Amino acid sequence: MSNVDQEFHAMMSALSDISPDKPDLETSAASLGRRRSTPLLVTVSVFIVVLVVGTLISVITAPKSIAEIVAASWTPIPSQAEPGLVEAAELVCGADKHRTYSGTLPLAVIDQRGDAAVAVFAAFDSEGSYGRTCNLVRINSEWVSGGDVDFAMDGGNLTGTISQEGVVGVLLERPDGTMITASVGGGVYLFWFVEPPPWDSTIVLLDADGIVISREPLLSPGEEPPPSSLLEN
Amino acid sequence: MTIDGTTTGQTEAECYEKYGDDLVRFTTAIVGPSDAQDVVSQAMVKLVSSGALRSAENQRALMYRTAFNEAKSLQRSAVRRKLRERKTAKEIAVHDPDIRPDVVHAVLRLSPRQRACVWLAYWADLRTTDIAEYLDISDGSVKQHLSRARKNLKEVLDE
Numbered sequence: 001m002s003n004v005d006q007e008f009h010a011m012m013s014a015l016s017d018i019s020p021d022k023p024d025l026e027t028s029a030a031s032l033g034r035r036r037s038t039p040l041l042v043t044v045s046v047f048i049v050v051l052v053v054g055t056l057i058s059v060i061t062a063p064k065s066i067a068e069i070v071a072a073s074w075t076p077i078p079s080q081a082e083p084g085l086v087e088a089a090e091l092v093c094g095a096d097k098h099r100t101y102s103g104t105l106p107l108a109v110i111d112q113r114g115d116a117a118v119a120v121f122a123a124f125d126s127e128g129s130y131g132r133t134c135n136l137v138r139i140n141s142e143w144v145s146g147g148d149v150d151f152a153m154d155g156g157n158l159t160g161t162i163s164q165e166g167v168v169g170v171l172l173e174r175p176d177g178t179m180i181t182a183s184v185g186g187g188v189y190l191f192w193f194v195e196p197p198p199w200d201s202t203i204v205l206l207d208a209d210g211i212v213i214s215r216e217p218l219l220s221p222g223e224e225p226p227p228s229s230l231l232e233n
Numbered sequence: 234m235t236i237d238g239t240t241t242g243q244t245e246a247e248c249y250e251k252y253g254d255d256l257v258r259f260t261t262a263i264v265g266p267s268d269a270q271d272v273v274s275q276a277m278v279k280l281v282s283s284g285a286l287r288s289a290e291n292q293r294a295l296m297y298r299t300a301f302n303e304a305k306s307l308q309r310s311a312v313r314r315k316l317r318e319r320k321t322a323k324e325i326a327v328h329d330p331d332i333r334p335d336v337v338h339a340v341l342r343l344s345p346r347q348r349a350c351v352w353l354a355y356w357a358d359l360r361t362t363d364i365a366e367y368l369d370i371s372d373g374s375v376k377q378h379l380s381r382a383r384k385n386l387k388e389v390l391d392e
């Protein structure tokens with residue numbers, strides 16, 4: 001037997017000498033069963049927690065209806081239309097043809113309030129003015145068409161052409177004195193409402209210094225539309 | 234019944250009664266004395282719950298193979314392995330001070346498969362073909378493992 005073989009044998013003998021007794025299998029099986037129940041308990045607990053959290057998240061992030069988004073978004077003062085919104089409006093609504101206008105209506109103004117917006121495409125020629133509105137909502141960070149659900153129908157939107165020079169701001173003054181600010185652009189002003197404004201409100205036109213240029217009463221349905229109103233919405 | 238290292242037809246309890254002690258010694262050579270019992274327990278619980286042992290053609294080989302696989306799973310953490318080797322080396326030094334510490338370390342540093350081959354060859358006196366069956370590797374691999382293990386130890390002894 002070589003030196004190496006002897007050493008190996010001695011080592012294996014030493015390892016065998018220090019080895020413990022064989023375990024009692026009944027005790028081992030019981031303890032292993034206990035050990036296994038802990039991971040099982042943890043797994044079940046984690047599963048339940050994930051389920052509960054998942055349900056909560058799905059409830060919180062459940063898709064809202066367009067009407068809910070619109071209602072939650074409305075503010076009396078609009079925000080500046082985001083570039084992404086302008087692009088979306090052109091993409092989603094820009095190609096739609098006007099019923100009587102032969103050309104493509106350019107985007108005149110967008111009124112964004114929170115996650116909802118109304119865009120007005122408008123053009124003017126010798127025959128008169130042409131306008132078309134388009135609703136957009138932001139769902140999952142993306143602006144999409146408000147579709148057939150015309151949220152403006154619930155409260156209505158209000159558009160008008162601006163014929164007077166120097167008008168840069170338009171307000172709607174309610175009888176109680178509170179103001180709603182319009183978005184202005186392309187010779188058009190635009191509001192949208194969740195609830196219709198009282199008909200005895202007033203449209204106030206302002207110049208760049210905030211000085212009132214003119215005040216026009218808001219006409220109730222059935223009355224002659226103001227000359228500045230767009231022909232079609 | 235044992236025919237040329239092949240066993241069959243025994244109940245699990247009989248198998249364990251007969252080979253349990255050797256199985257713990259074999260496992261001690263791979264994972265050290267502190268984890269050997271756990272490894273053997275895990276292996277036996279697996280074998281009993283699956284019913285594989287009762288129907289195995291070579292029950293002893295299956296017991297060693299399963300224990301070896303359990304031992305390998307335990308060996309995977311390098312840090313834990315080093316701690317185990319240190320602890321085992323200390324125990325051997327206390328128990329058998331005649332064995333050179335460098336030999337102890339050289340053997341403990343062998344891979345689990347090399348150590349398993351060495352134990353089965355030098356302690357259990359099994360032939361390479363039997364070792365191959367016990368560890369589920371080829372006869373050539375067993376020879377290679379033994380050759381490398383001898384070479385490693387020879388280098389230590391020659392220094």
